[in-house]
Amino acid sequence: MRAANERVRVAFQGERGAFSEEAAIKLLGEEIELVPRPTFEALFTSIDEGASDYILAPIENSLAGSVHRTYDLLLERTLHIIAETIIPIAHHLIGCPQASFDDVRVVESHPVALAQCERFFAAHPHIKRVVAEDTAGSVRRVIERGDPAYAAIAGERAARVYGGRILREHLEDHHENYTRFVLLSSEPRVVADGDKLSLVVRLKHRPGALYYALEPFARRAINLLKIESRPVAGQPWQYRFYLDLQAKMGDPELDAALAQLRERADEVRFLGCYRSAQRTEKERF
Amino acid sequence: MRAANERVRVAFQGERGAFSEEAAIKLLGEEIELVPRPTFEALFTSIDEGASDYILAPIENSLAGSVHRTYDLLLERTLHIIAETIIPIAHHLIGCPQASFDDVRVVESHPVALAQCERFFAAHPHIKRVVAEDTAGSVRRVIERGDPAYAAIAGERAARVYGGRILREHLEDHHENYTRFVLLSSEPRVVADGDKLSLVVRLKHRPGALYYALEPFARRAINLLKIESRPVAGQPWQYRFYLDLQAKMGDPELDAALAQLRERADEVRFLGCYRSAQRTEKERF
Known part of the structure; x- marks a missing residue:
């Protein structure tokens, strides 16, 4: 305990x-x-x-x-x-404390971070990209190595944690x-004021299956915020759908929509109901 | 010319x-x-x-x-x-011509290939994973290095092209x-016998938008084979949808469905109509 x-x-x-x-x-x-x-x-x-x-x-x-x-x-x-x-x-170029930008020849980072800084690499073709497992770990390795020719792409927090020097700020192609x-x-939780709901659905294999699965929500004007399809392992070209809905638990309209969905789908799993970050974030950014 | x-x-x-x-x-x-x-x-x-x-x-x-x-x-x-x-x-473990399995300490490959061989790495915890840009390039580097402690995960073709030795076959967790x-x-092409159609759609931002976009196809029993959502750059949490449909060009039902979709969507782009590989593959595998 x-x-x-x-x-x-x-x-x-x-x-x-x-x-x-x-x-x-x-x-x-x-x-x-x-x-x-x-x-x-x-x-x-x-x-x-x-x-x-x-x-x-x-x-x-x-x-x-x-x-x-x-x-x-x-x-x-x-x-x-x-x-x-x-x-x-925000992706920054982070080097050793004694490094300057002109020293840098190799830049290490997570593949997604590298891909989000295409313009930087196009403008500096002499700099070689090296893929790594994560952004912060790349900074740690650059500092441990102590060679000013090596730098990493990571957030400001990683520079602070490992004592790296930010050589260039905002390398990211898009600011948004x-x-x-x-x-x-591991335990489900009832979140008071929860306004967002996540589900995973496996549909019957027939034409219109996705359309009929969305219908209970659409005709009650329950907003679908996101849909993501993922393959079902072992069944090539079959998918599961992850749905994010704008909805409050306990709303009778939502209950009716979920009951209808369960009739139409092979499998419905409830992932959680929680407070949407978007609502608050939108006020801030 | x-x-x-x-x-x-x-x-x-x-x-x-x-x-x-x-x-x-x-x-x-x-x-x-x-x-x-x-x-x-x-x-x-x-x-x-x-x-x-x-x-x-x-x-x-x-x-x-x-x-x-x-x-x-x-x-x-x-x-x-x-x-x-x-x-x-099929992912194979490929080493230098003189290497044996017991020599291997480091395995290099594309992150997706490494992730698809989880059971192999769990069974051999002394082997270190190194991420690389591609599978075949990893084999080339292993052969160039000539150190039997290094191996790569790639297909049989890569072993053949670079003269590598297959040390273990079928490392993949799932055979399917x-x-x-x-x-x-760069040019569109009318494929005779094309039975699959790909589109990109940008929907209006309102509840039920995806449901209403799928409706013209669902009520004509035009099968949706795949839907993929991708973010719209610069507009966080907005998406484009890529649709694959089982449909033949020139079918009046398809034309009617596409016309309805165009009325309901902000943007519809036609990517192509071609012969589905699934139909033929299913007969073979």
């Missing part, structure tokens, strides 16, 4: 200083215990292993799209979405770059 | 021996000229630069899902889908592993 005064442990994928760490603190404050996990697999087993109380996982970037690993692992493990948060993503994260728990 | 007896040049992403190369030969035969391109960006500019006549791009894997870069670049460049093909993906590729041309 953990004592009541112990801090809530939040696991995230990556190393200290990752964007996920920033998101965890934004959502839950500075008083949490951060539990870095090297891979998505290690992240998603962290609650079962007793290493964390919650998992914070990136689910979508406003430019790169959905994070498939999170969608897939959400289904493999029985986890519940209890909150979400959105943070702006946000990542949405979901907070996962 | 190119002479009539010159071979058709087909560009693909990766190095010689890649799965894309295998797919190109399956679709167009051995008599083509293979044009390897290091990145997806270089692949998609290859026709404009005069380096290729066609582009063969992976669009979907039956386990990993859609290839986002291909979807995004298909839209940025005005290209037309004129054919598709599906190949089975296929990748679908599309053949792209």
Whole structure:
């Protein structure tokens, strides 16, 4: 048993200083215990292993799209979405403390971060890209190596955590770059004021199946915020659909729509009802 | 002008021996000229630069899902889908000619290939994973290095092209592993016997928009084979939908459905009508 005064442990994928760490603190404050996990697999087993109380996982970037690993692992493990948060993503070039921009010959980072800085690499063709598992870990390695020819692309937090020097700010091609994260728990939770609902649906294999699955929501003007399809392993070219809906639990219209969906689908799994981050974020950005 | 007896040049992403190369030969035969391109960006500019006549791009894997870069670049460049093909993906462990399995300490490959061999890495925790840009290029580097401690995960074709030794066969977690590729041309083409149609749609921002967009097809029993959503850059949490439909060009029912869709959507782009690979593949596998 953990004592009541112990801090809530939040696991995230990556190393200290990752964007996920920033998101965890934004959502839950500075008083949490951060539990870095090297891979998505290690992240998603962290609650079962007793290493964390919650998992914070990136689910979508406003430019790169959905994070498939999170969608897939959400289904493999029985986890519940209890909150979400959105943070702006700014990619900086981070080198050793003594480095200057002209020294840099090799830049290491996560493939998505590298891909989001195409214009920078096009303007500096002498700089070589190296793919790595995560952004913050790239900064740590650059600092450990101590060679001014090496730099990393990561967020400002990673520079601070490892004592790196920001050599160029805002390398990202698009400034409208946000990542949405979901907070996962092993227990379902009724969130007061929850206005967003996530489901996974497996449809019957017949023409119009998706259309008939959406109908119960559309005719009640329940807004579909997002739909994501993921392949069903072992059944090539068959899909599961992840739906995010703007809806409140306990609304009789929603209950009626869900009942109809269950009749029409082969499988409906409820992932959670939580407070939408978009509503609050839109006021801020 | 190119002479009539010159071979058709087909560009693909990766190095010689890649799965894309295998797919190109399956679709167009051995008599083509293979044009390897290091990145997806270089692949998609290859026709404009005069380096290729066609582009063969992976669009979907039956386990990993859609290839986002291909979807995004298909839209940025005005290209037309004129054919598709599906190949089975088998991941082998490939080392130097003198290597044996017990020598291997480091395995390099594309992140998707590494992720599809989770059970192998769980069973051999002493082997370190290293991410690389592509599978075949990893084999080339392993052979060049000549160190038996290094191996790569790639297809059988890569082992053959670079003279590598297959140390373990079929490392993939799931055998039902296929990748679908599309053949792209700068000119639209009317494919006789085309039975599959691809569109990109941008919907109005209102509840039920997707439902009303699918309705013209559902009520005519035109089968939706796949739907993929991709973010709209610069407009966070807005999406474009890529639709694959089972339909023949010139069918008056299809024409009526498309006309209705155009009324209901903000933007409809036709990507191509071509012969479905699934129909033929299903008979073979």
